[in-house]
Amino acid sequence: GENVEQHPSTLSVQEGDSAVIKCTYSDSASNYFPWYKQELGKGPQLIIDIRSNVGEKKDQRIAVTLNKTAKHFSLHITETQPEDSAVYFCAANGGSQGNLIFGKGTKLSVKP
Amino acid sequence: EPEVTQTPSHQVTQMGQEVILRCVPISNHLYFYWYRQILGQKVEFLVSFYNNEISEKSEIFDDQFSVERPDGSNFTLKIRSTKLEDSAMYFCASSRQGVDNEQFFGPGTRLTVL
Numbered sequence: 001g002e003n004v005e006q007h008p009s010t011l012s013v014q015e016g017d018s019a020v021i022k023c024t025y026s027d028s029a030s031n032y033f034p035w036y037k038q039e040l041g042k043g044p045q046l047i048i049d050i051r052s053n054v055g056e057k058k059d060q061r062i063a064v065t066l067n068k069t070a071k072h073f074s075l076h077i078t079e080t081q082p083e084d085s086a087v088y089f090c091a092a093n094g095g096s097q098g099n100l101i102f103g104k105g106t107k108l109s110v111k112p
Numbered sequence: 113e114p115e116v117t118q119t120p121s122h123q124v125t126q127m128g129q130e131v132i133l134r135c136v137p138i139s140n141h142l143y144f145y146w147y148r149q150i151l152g153q154k155v156e157f158l159v160s161f162y163n164n165e166i167s168e169k170s171e172i173f174d175d176q177f178s179v180e181r182p183d184g185s186n187f188t189l190k191i192r193s194t195k196l197e198d199s200a201m202y203f204c205a206s207s208r209q210g211v212d213n214e215q216f217f218g219p220g221t222r223l224t225v226l
Contacts, residue, residue, distance in 0.1 A: 032212035036155075043116075043203050043217040044155060051212055089155060093212060099145060099168055100215060102155040 002027040002094035006103025013080050014111055021106045023090035024072040030092040033073045034100065035064060038087045047088075048075070080110045114138045116218035118204050124224045125194055133189045133221045135204030143207040144187045145215060146179065148172070148200040155203065161187065194225045 003026040013019050025033075031052035036044035050057045050064045050073065057064050061080075066073040077084055087105045094101040117136045125131050137144050146158040160167040161179055178190045187206075191198055201222050205215040 034214065036217070043219045046214055046216060049214060091155075094157070098143060098207060098209075098213060098215070099157040099160045099170075100147075100155075101157065104154045 002030055002092055002101040004090060004092050004101050004103040006090050006106060008106060009104065010107045010109070012109045012111065015080060015082060017080055019077045019080055019084070019108055021075045021088055021090065021108070022072060023074070023103050025092040026071065027092070027094065028071065030094065032093040032098070033064070033066060034091050035075050036089045036091065038089060038105070044089060082110050082112050084108060085110045116204055116206055116216050118218040118221050120221060121219065122222045122224070124226065127196060127225055128193050131191050131194055131223065133202050133223070135187045135189075135218055136185055137187055137204065137206030138216060139185075141206035141208050143209065143213070144181070145205040145207070146189045147203045147205060149203065150200045158189075194223075196225050199223055199225045
């Protein structure tokens with residue numbers, strides 16, 4: 001089955017700097033890769049996703065890139081702000097009904 | 113904006129007791145999921161549900177677990193005889209389509225088994 005690895009586990013940046021989180025997946029059949037932001041005590045919130053027919057997608061300060069050949073995808077956050085501080089999870093669809101396989105998460109801290 | 117809701121927000125139970133966790137998915141969604149997250153760990157898939165039946169389940173989803181959509185709006189997860197290791201956050205999610213469609217998560221139910 002699908003396996004998703006995520007790095008780094010923790011990331012600390014200064015406000016205004018960029019943050020990059022990387023994930024790899026194992027199943028070449030996966031074709032949907034969402035990113036979720038989870039704040040303390042809350043459920044995962046979908047922030048951006050990418051499908052395998054595109055290589056890059058951008059939404060304001062966040063962007064995601066996908067390299068199907070290498071089976072890796074990355075989240076880029078530019079001009080980070082303290083409210084970006086949270087745990088970020090990458091995921092890939094792993095089953096016939098779309099169940100998601102998650103990475104272990106990255107705790108992002110943005111220091112003012 | 114429509115959202116997935118879950119009740120209760122926190123459930124405390126004794127080991128061996130049955131619990132039912134409730135979810136109301138987004139109204140026009142057709143695919144429903146349960147995930148769990150043990151404290152400090154990643155989110156893990158439990159089960160997917162479509163067209164009133166289980167589509168897929170993980171190894172975690174053993175005979176102690178069951179799901180039901182009793183009335184066309186609620187989606188429930190039942191744990192028949194809870195164990196200490198069932199303590200976790202349980203998230204319900206729903207999706208309009210399936211395979212490569214956005215999944216929206218509820219706020220979760222924190223289950224504590226004593």
